[in-house]
Amino acid sequence: MSDSALSGSPAPTARTMFAALQLDTRLLGMIGAFVVLCLAFNVVTDGAFLTPRNIFNLTIQTVSVAIMATGMVFIIVTRHIDLSVGSLLATCSAIMAMTQTVVTPEWLGLGLNHPLTLPITILVGVVAGVLIGAFHGWLVGYLAIPAFIVTLGGLLVWRNVAWFITNGQTIGPLDANFTKIGGIGGTMGETWSWVFGIVAVLAALSLQYVARRRRAAHGFPVKPFWAELTISGLVSASILGFVATLNAYEIPERRLERMFEARGETLPDGMTMGYGIPFSVLLLIAVAVIMTLVAQRTRLGRYVFAAGGNPDAAELSGINTRFLTVKVFAIMGGLCALAGAVASARLGFSTNDIGTLDELRVIAAAVIGGTALSGGIGTIYGAILGALIMQSLQSGMAMVGVDAPLQNIVVGVVLVIAVLIDIIYRKRTGE
């Protein structure tokens, strides 16, 4: 309808065509940096970096930090900081470990590997995380103690509360269903992964269609039709490409044999199966979708960004910024619990040093992902991409055989340079 009127500029040049796509140039820059990084590692490792196996491992290694990074975006956007996430993860992980090894099997008499153990454990962990987070938020919002101090205290407190809960012991083995959310131990399989991929593509396309129709109904300018198609194509290709890659990582033959034996069958000759999407990645995707929805489509999200952009304006607009702080820290606490579940499930047991230094990784992921420490700016997808970049850098260097001290030096330097580039970018674009 209004396409012809809007795309009616004479002789489209490459520049105007690119602008018509209305892509987030900052996101493109990050993806570009990520792609260059991956290609470089792939060359140095003689093609070992971009194999389905390594990509699979990268994704499951990223999940825990990425889940927390989405919450850290809200914290940093509201001009706070949370240094306690690694310790909070440890406390939640310890609580969940005790729940599934002592509380449900013995106190509740459910025995080992009961199907209810997983939901009960997650529920207990998330409730604990939310309560601790809300307590931090209350100290920051209502008692006006700087978040840096509250969570620096929390860093020490919760690491050692975890120690007391477990008496300093490593708790395991964990519940069989619980460990499935850790990564390689629980995947969707090829068929369900394809189903998921197709559903995701359909969802993305319908969202795009609905958004366009609504803008048009209000008489707002919409993108030219070819631009919408290009974006649809890119999105669909990325989703399906991701599924195809994870499906291409085949389960080793001996493991497959054991799986069939467990069901009392024998492995048919020459049969292969791919892993597909791990449940932990599914959880991350769910967290990312919900957090993005909260950030962009709810009042809570709007107030988070308003309070970060101008706290006085938010207050004068009748927003309860103190309670908002409690909510933001409570969300962070709940996400720490989910991350703790994934991290301990991946290990198969809960240790005392679980999540050590995660606070730094999480903050770095959010900051590399474009969250500004001055507040008001940040995206959920950016933080997840930031976590992925950090993890790729680290495991890429490990694969190349870079010495451990040098790895950390590089990561530190990259963090600073990433922020510098971001500052320059913002100055140039006047954002």
Next chain:
Amino acid sequence: MTAPLVEMKDMCISFGGVRAVDHVSVDLHPGEVVGLLGHNGAGKSTLIKILSGAYKADSGEIRIDGKPVTINSPRDARTHNIETIYQTLALADNLDAASNLFLGRELTTPFGFVDDDAMEAETRKIMGKLNPNFKKFSAPVKALSGGQRQSVAIARAVYFNARILIMDEPTAALGVHETQMVAELIQELKKQGLGIFLISHDIHDVFQLCDRIAVMKNGQLVGTALTHEVSDDDVLGMIILGKCPPHATPGPGALVDDTALG
């Protein structure tokens, strides 16, 4: 005579022993513009922040349409149709015009999600009336000029059917053309029967826009006067010396002892 739109009686507020507002009484009628004048630190902004809910008075009574009301928060003020345009604009720089206009009062879809499209449509409508040149609907307000930002702030106050409008230095950051735009808007709102408190340092603005002036000094009310009954010099005398001219109604802060003037 009908009850005034707003009456603030004997308002007091102290900050750490300093009486920022000391037994001040002012009132405002529908369709009237009352200018609040005084030096920096005279207590004008503090007085007005009590009415807009940003501060809570230590004592005093606020009446709206003759009925006593309590205003403890900006939200309370809004329920009484009191809208404020602050000196510092009170816009969230990182959000776009529509998000700022509806901040704290977002339109939502039946599912409870914020309805950005509906808000943008309403914003386009009201900006079409207030400032037809306004085009940057998707840019954060940081990217707007002073005048454009001011029109967002004014749109926010006007959109929600304000009856009482408080403008704190509305033209301080504006150029000549934009100041003229604000002046026209004030005339328009006056015609619609709004009561407006205008805080300004610009005597010229005050004489052009206000029906009545109230002058404060050191937290006290020097006096009130009808604008057409006093001269520039009279008003300056009130602001600087606290001296009340013959036509003005003196307040508690007025200089009583004539000999003190020397």
